Amino acid sequence: MTTEVDFYELLEIERGADDATIKSSYRKLAMKYHPDKNSGCKDSEGRFKAISEAYECLKDPQKRAAYDRFGHAAFRNGQGGGGGGQDFNAFSDIFENIFGEFMGGGQRGGQRGPRRGADLRYDMEITLEEAFQGKSTDVTVDVSAACDTCSGSGAKPGTSAKNCSTCGGAGKVRAQQGFFVVERACPSCHGQGQVISDPCNACHGEGRVEKTKTLTVNIPPGVDEGTRVRLTGEGEAGARGAPAGDLYIFLHVVRHSIFEREGTTLFARAPISFTTASLGGEIHIPGPDGDLHSIKIPAGTQSGRELRQRGAGMPVLQGRGRGDLVVRIEVETPTSLTSRQRELLEQFRATETGKEHPQTTGFFNKMKKAVAG
Incomplete structure (x- = not known):
C-alpha cells in the first residue's frame, strides 16, 4: 500500500496559503531537492518529483479545489475512494457549485440571450455662469438604436426567433473533460439561446441600426468640473431587443477670468488703492449670478487679507444654500503721481x-x- 503524503505538507505550507506563498515555497524546495544538486540520490529525486506533483495541483485553482474536497482520490480516475463513477459524479457536482458562478452555472447566475447595450460618454463644456444657474440644452449623438422595422427583435416582421436546437435555448453547452464539467457558449447561437432563420432586412438580424439622436440634457445648478449627468437608456441599444445602455454627460467648467472655485467657494483677487486700504471704503464685485456684491474694506487693510461674503458663492448641488465669496485684497502702490x-x-x-x-x-x-x- 502506497503512503500518500499531503500536498500541503510536501510544500511545507498551510492549507490557506496564497498563490505567492505556494510558488515561493515550491521554488525553495525544488532548488534543494533538484537532481542536479543531489547526483545519484534516489530519495532527493523522489522528493523532487513529489513536490513538483504537489505544486502542479495546488497552483491550479480548479485542481486545488478538487484536492481540498476529495484529496488524492480526486485524481485516481475512478480507482479507489468508494467507486469511480460515484466519485466522478460527486466531484462534478461540487465543481459546478464552486465554479458555476464563473463559468455560467446554468440557471445559477449564467447570462443567456442578448446582452445589454454599451454605455456611452459625451464631454460638454459649460461656463461658470451656466454651472451657477443650471441649464437645459440639446446634444446630438450617433448611436446604435433599436430597429424600427422589427422593433429590435432582429427577425423579419411577422416572424420570430426560435430556441436554438443545439442548446435547447440555454445558450450554453456542457462537455466532460476528465473529472471536470466544462461549460461554454453554444457555438450555434453564440450564447443567445435563440436563432433567427428569417432576419430583418433593415438591420440584418442585429435588431439595431445606426442613428443620429438629439437629446435634451438638464444640468442642475451647482455642478462642478467632472460632474456626470446620466441619461438612462440613451446609450447603445442592446442586440435583438436587449436593454440599451446609458449615456453619461461629463461636464467641464471653462476657466473663468475673475473667479477660481473650490467646491462651493468662489475666490477673486481685488486690487485697491493705498488710500482705500488706509482709510477704508467699499468695492463691488459682480458675481456669476449677475448681482453686484458689496465688500466693505476696513481701514488699515493689508495686501493678502481675505474678506469673506457669506452666501455669495456657488449653489449647493441638489441641496439648499450657497457657498461663500472670498476676496483677496491686493494693495496697489501708485506709479504715477502729480x-x-x-x-x-x-x-x-x-x-x-x-x-x-x-x-x-x-x-x-x-x-x-x-x-x-
Whole structure:
C-alpha cells in the first residue's frame, strides 16, 4: 500500500496559503531537492518529483479545489475512494457549485440571450455662469438604436426567433473533460439561446441600426468640473431587443477670468488703492449670478487679507444654500503721481512717527538688534 503524503505538507505550507506563498515555497524546495544538486540520490529525486506533483495541483485553482474536497482520490480516475463513477459524479457536482458562478452555472447566475447595450460618454463644456444657474440644452449623438422595422427583435416582421436546437435555448453547452464539467457558449447561437432563420432586412438580424439622436440634457445648478449627468437608456441599444445602455454627460467648467472655485467657494483677487486700504471704503464685485456684491474694506487693510461674503458663492448641488465669496485684497502702490499728490505725500511722511506702520517699524528694530548682537 502506497503512503500518500499531503500536498500541503510536501510544500511545507498551510492549507490557506496564497498563490505567492505556494510558488515561493515550491521554488525553495525544488532548488534543494533538484537532481542536479543531489547526483545519484534516489530519495532527493523522489522528493523532487513529489513536490513538483504537489505544486502542479495546488497552483491550479480548479485542481486545488478538487484536492481540498476529495484529496488524492480526486485524481485516481475512478480507482479507489468508494467507486469511480460515484466519485466522478460527486466531484462534478461540487465543481459546478464552486465554479458555476464563473463559468455560467446554468440557471445559477449564467447570462443567456442578448446582452445589454454599451454605455456611452459625451464631454460638454459649460461656463461658470451656466454651472451657477443650471441649464437645459440639446446634444446630438450617433448611436446604435433599436430597429424600427422589427422593433429590435432582429427577425423579419411577422416572424420570430426560435430556441436554438443545439442548446435547447440555454445558450450554453456542457462537455466532460476528465473529472471536470466544462461549460461554454453554444457555438450555434453564440450564447443567445435563440436563432433567427428569417432576419430583418433593415438591420440584418442585429435588431439595431445606426442613428443620429438629439437629446435634451438638464444640468442642475451647482455642478462642478467632472460632474456626470446620466441619461438612462440613451446609450447603445442592446442586440435583438436587449436593454440599451446609458449615456453619461461629463461636464467641464471653462476657466473663468475673475473667479477660481473650490467646491462651493468662489475666490477673486481685488486690487485697491493705498488710500482705500488706509482709510477704508467699499468695492463691488459682480458675481456669476449677475448681482453686484458689496465688500466693505476696513481701514488699515493689508495686501493678502481675505474678506469673506457669506452666501455669495456657488449653489449647493441638489441641496439648499450657497457657498461663500472670498476676496483677496491686493494693495496697489501708485506709479504715477502729480506734483500736488507728491507734495501731500511728502507732508504725510514728515508727520510719520512709526506707529502708522507697526510691521515695518518692528522689522527694522529686529534688524538693528540682530546687527548689534
